[in-house]
Amino acid sequence: MRFHSTLHLLKSATATPPCRRSSSLYDRQCRAYNPFRQPPFARKPGISEPPSRFFTYFSIIRRPFSSVSSDSKMGFLNWYLGMLDARPILTKSLSSAIIYGAADITSQLITMEPKDTWDSIRTLRMAGFGLIILGPAQHVWFNFMGRVLPKRDMVTTFKKLAMGQLVYGPVINGVFFSFNAALQGESGNEIAARLKRDLIPTLLNGLMYWPLCDFMTYKVIPVHLQPLVNSSFSYLWTIYLTYMASLTKAVPN
Numbered sequence: 001m002r003f004h005s006t007l008h009l010l011k012s013a014t015a016t017p018p019c020r021r022s023s024s025l026y027d028r029q030c031r032a033y034n035p036f037r038q039p040p041f042a043r044k045p046g047i048s049e050p051p052s053r054f055f056t057y058f059s060i061i062r063r064p065f066s067s068v069s070s071d072s073k074m075g076f077l078n079w080y081l082g083m084l085d086a087r088p089i090l091t092k093s094l095s096s097a098i099i100y101g102a103a104d105i106t107s108q109l110i111t112m113e114p115k116d117t118w119d120s121i122r123t124l125r126m127a128g129f130g131l132i133i134l135g136p137a138q139h140v141w142f143n144f145m146g147r148v149l150p151k152r153d154m155v156t157t158f159k160k161l162a163m164g165q166l167v168y169g170p171v172i173n174g175v176f177f178s179f180n181a182a183l184q185g186e187s188g189n190e191i192a193a194r195l196k197r198d199l200i201p202t203l204l205n206g207l208m209y210w211p212l213c214d215f216m217t218y219k220v221i222p223v224h225l226q227p228l229v230n231s232s233f234s235y236l237w238t239i240y241l242t243y244m245a246s247l248t249k250a251v252p253n
Contacts, residue, residue: 093135
């Protein structure tokens with residue numbers, strides 16, 4: 001009798017667990033919720049376990065946030081493109097004003113002494129230049145270049161680069177220095193002296209920055225977005241430009 005009891009216990013210990021003898025669905029559930037299942041590094045190759053409910057739930061609740069973020073970005077982009085079509089000059093002018101104002105604030109933060117304070121009037125002058133002059137000028141210039149030289153091959157792109165450096169660059173920089181100096185109350189002779197002192201060095205320094213920016217703009221960017229991209233490149237350039245414009249008056253000869 002004792003021998004039969006011992007044999008029965010041995011058979012029970014070596015028998016397949018109930019969950020192994022059940023259906024495949026229940027079998028998977030047993031493996032998923034078995035607290036004594038093997039860790040990943042101890043499993044045999046090619047055998048995987050179903051993902052836990054935590055990671056499944058996390059992936060479900062994470063998806064709406066990413067989609068909302070991408071939808072908001074696309075919504076803003078579509079709105080901006082719509083504004084470019086509906087009110088191109090106003091949209092480009094406001095974009096230039098924001099970029100020039102932000103660039104001037106950055107320039108002041110870089111060059112500001114501990115005892116100095118933020119010059120809000122100077123920032124308004126720079127933003128006003130972007131709003132009143134640069135935005136409309138970019139609209140006219142890039143549309144003109146798109147009509148005169150519509151192709152995007154290498155030869156046409158280099159022609160646009162040359163015209164930008166020889167025509168647009170000197171004119172817009174000269175207007176910038178004159179506009180800023182006039183708003184500071186400088187006389188005609190003082191403005192002429194400032195241009196004589198600052199314009200040529202500014203254009204020479206621009207040769208190390210703008211050709212690459214213009215090449216990317218003319219070669220890749222559509223015409224209606226070129227002013228925005230040009231203004232974005234202007235952010236770094238304007239930090240330097242606003243510094244040059246804030247220099248002391250030039251003494252006329």
